[in-house]
Amino acid sequence: MGTETLFWKDPYMKEFEAGVVSANGREVVLDRTCFFPQGGGQVGDSGFLNDEKVVDTRKDENYNVTHFLERESSFKVGEAVKGKIDWERRYRIMKLHSAAHVVYYILMDVFGEKCKLASSGIVNEKKDITDYLTDSSFEREKLKVIGGKANELIKKGGEIRTWSDEQKPNYRFWEIDGFPKMPCGGTHPRRLEEIGEIMVQRGKKPGAGKERIEILLR
Numbered sequence: 023m024g025t026e027t028l029f030w031k032d033p034y035m036k037e038f039e040a041g042v043v044s045a046n047g048r049e050v051v052l053d054r055t056c057f058f059p060q061g062g063g064q065v066g067d068s069g070f071l072n073d074e075k076v077v078d079t080r081k082d083e084n085y086n087v088t089h090f091l092e093r094e095s096s097f098k099v100g101e102a103v104k105g106k107i108d109w110e111r112r113y114r115i116m117k118l119h120s121a122a123h124v125v126y127y128i129l130m131d132v133f134g135e136k137c138k139l140a141s142s143g144i145v146n147e148k149k150d151i152t153d154y155l156t157d158s159s160f161e162r163e164k165l166k167v168i169g170g171k172a173n174e175l176i177k178k179g180g181e182i183r184t185w186s187d188e189q190k191p192n193y194r195f196w197e198i199d200g201f202p203k204m205p206c207g208g209t210h211p212r213r214l215e216e217i218g219e220i221m222v223q224r225g226k227k228p229g230a231g232k233e234r235i236e237i238l239l240r
């Protein structure tokens with residue numbers, strides 16, 4: 023069955039009530055949650071269950087979501103708890119995650135077949151880090167152009183659509199007007215213009231034939 027995924031139903035949900043499914047020491051599984059569990063490069067949410075601090079969130083293959091507490095709790099199976107995510111942190115992650123998709127499309131436009139995603143990257147509240155397989159080198163001047171185009175697209179605004187696959191509800195998609203949909207299980211804002219201005223910079227070269235892009239919010 024797994025945990026009900028409130029963070030997809032409403033990515034802006036900050037607080038919720040849920041029942042404890044299991045509680046072992048620092049690990050608590052709930053029947054529903056708006057804590058996003060680490061996946062697809064997006065880090066797990068932090069926040070509180072009642073007065074207990076949640077430091078990380080992970081899922082298993084059956085989508086049971088485990089909340090990792092800072093210290094051992096006395097939660098009991100069946101107990102009702104109030105959850106609250108660190109919204110400021112999560113909202114930054116949402117913006118950076120959508121920004122990373124925008125930058126990906128701009129890179130595809132500019133470099134075409136000569137550039138491919140190396141992996142799903144990492145996105146936390148500070149920045150998005152994504153590696154690309156490419157023979158081109160991402161010099162400062164090129165990245166200025168990429169950043170400019172990405173900011174133009176974001177500023178123009180528009181709807182960001184996310185939805186679940188009909189057969190596999192935990193398999194999700196992300197789409198904006200004018201570009202093909204892409205698979206993504208992250209949490210995202212509903213509008214492009216919510217992202218605000220971004221900064222695109224070159225990260226430490228991850229290896230031969232690869233380039234690293236870092237995205238920050240202004």
Ligand SMILES: [Zn+2]
Nearest residue numbers: 062206207208
């Ligand atoms: Zn994504």
